[in-house]
Amino acid sequence: xxxxxxxxxxxxxxxxxxxxxxxxxxxxxxxxxxxxxxxxxxxxxxxxxxxxxxxxxxxxxxxxxxxxxxxxxxxxxxxxxxxxxxxxxxxxxxxxxxxxxxxxxxxxxxxxxxxxxxxxxxxxxxxxxxxxxxxxxxxxxxxxxxxxxxxxxxxxxxxxxxxxxxxxxxxxxxxxxxxxxxxxxxxxxxxxxxxxxxxxxxxxxxxxxxxxxxxxxxxxxxxxxxxxxxxxxxxxxxxxxxxxxxxxxxxxxxxxxxxxxxxxxxxxxxxxxxxxxxxxxxxxxxxxxxxxxxxxxxxxxxxxxxxxxxxxxxxxxxxxxxxxxxx
Numbered sequence: 001x002x003x004x005x006x007x008x009x010x011x012x013x014x015x016x017x018x019x020x021x022x023x024x025x026x027x028x029x030x031x032x033x034x035x036x037x038x039x040x041x042x043x044x045x046x047x048x049x050x051x052x053x054x055x056x057x058x059x060x061x062x063x064x065x066x067x068x069x070x071x072x073x074x075x076x077x078x079x080x081x082x083x084x085x086x087x088x089x090x091x092x093x094x095x096x097x098x099x100x101x102x103x104x105x106x107x108x109x110x111x112x113x114x115x116x117x118x119x120x121x122x123x124x125x126x127x128x129x130x131x132x133x134x135x136x137x138x139x140x141x142x143x144x145x146x147x148x149x150x151x152x153x154x155x156x157x158x159x160x161x162x163x164x165x166x167x168x169x170x171x172x173x174x175x176x177x178x179x180x181x182x183x184x185x186x187x188x189x190x191x192x193x194x195x196x197x198x199x200x201x202x203x204x205x206x207x208x209x210x211x212x213x214x215x216x217x218x219x220x221x222x223x224x225x226x227x228x229x230x231x232x233x234x235x236x237x238x239x240x241x242x243x244x245x246x247x248x249x250x251x252x253x254x255x256x257x258x259x260x261x262x263x264x265x266x267x268x269x270x271x272x273x274x275x276x277x278x279x280x281x282x283x284x285x286x287x288x289x290x291x292x293x294x295x296x297x298x299x300x301x302x303x304x305x306x307x308x309x310x311x312x313x314x315x316x317x318x319x320x321x322x323x324x325x326x327x
Contacts, residue, residue, distance in 0.1 A: 071191040074109055074129040078118035078200045089151045091118045096144035102136050118200050125195060125326045135185055141218050142178040148211035171210040179218045190222045223324055230323035240315035248306035256298035260291040
């Protein structure tokens with residue numbers, strides 16, 4: 001009996017404890033909600049990055065290639081694959097605006113009116129524009145051809161008759177001429193050059209009364225490509241350089257010969273370049289044959305030294321600088 005009463009009392013105590021615990025929990029108010037952790041999605045990431053950029057915490061962007069500058073010069077030249085008309089004194093072409101094209105549109109390279117005597121610049125070059133422009137690839141060049149005039153001096157077949165001058169104003173089939181161009185400027189340490197070369201075979205007034213500039217071609221060079229050509233050209237055409245080189249090589253080669261002879265004189269006991277016996281003379285000849293190879297090497301080295309030496313002379317330097325400045 002006592003045991004049963006103990007079990008009943010324990011059960012009542014447990015029920016009471018449960019009841020009291022439940023009452024202690026407060027029920028949330030009607031309008032309150034449980035705080036939620038915001039979900040991380042793409043819009044949140046973009047907003048966060050924008051905030052960082054506004055606060056200046058993001059590293060500076062790389063400067064676009066299009067904003068970098070490079071030097072470009074444009075010039076005119078002329079060429080003839082066959083002899084031009086006899087008696088041609090001058091052939092003047094007047095050019096207005098010159099533009100170059102890239103994917104973003106046309107850029108003005110020159111807005112001046114330029115007169116080029118194509119007879120005078122045959123195989124040469126006349127610079128018409130020098131500009132700073134942006135990096136990139138340029139695919140076309142166009143120009144406004146205003147006029148073309150040929151001047152011929154006629155010879156007199158009758159003695160005593162003064163020769164005459166014939167001036168011909170040629171017609172222009174198209175005033176705006178557009179030429180293909182392959183110009184990719186990516187190195188700011190170089191100067192890029194575009195040369196428009198006109199064909200002057202077509203200007204014989206006996207057969208042609210117009211000038212079509214669309215037959216011209218645009219070529220591209222950089223100074224790094226131009227420099228070897230200029231150096232070789234000045235070596236061939238600069239008289240002061242050639243005289244310097246001949247004199248230097250002659251003097252230095254004489255030194256090579258003298259050194260070889262002196263060595264053999266000493267080795268064969270021929271003082272003051274005099275051999276007193278046949279054996280000494282034969283010794284000298286054999287020695288010079290042996291020294292021939294070394295003497296040749298000496299002269300080759302001297303030749304290379306003289307080339308470098310004469311290239312430093314003011315005349316040669318000005319020749320190459322002038323060449324590179326126009327190419």
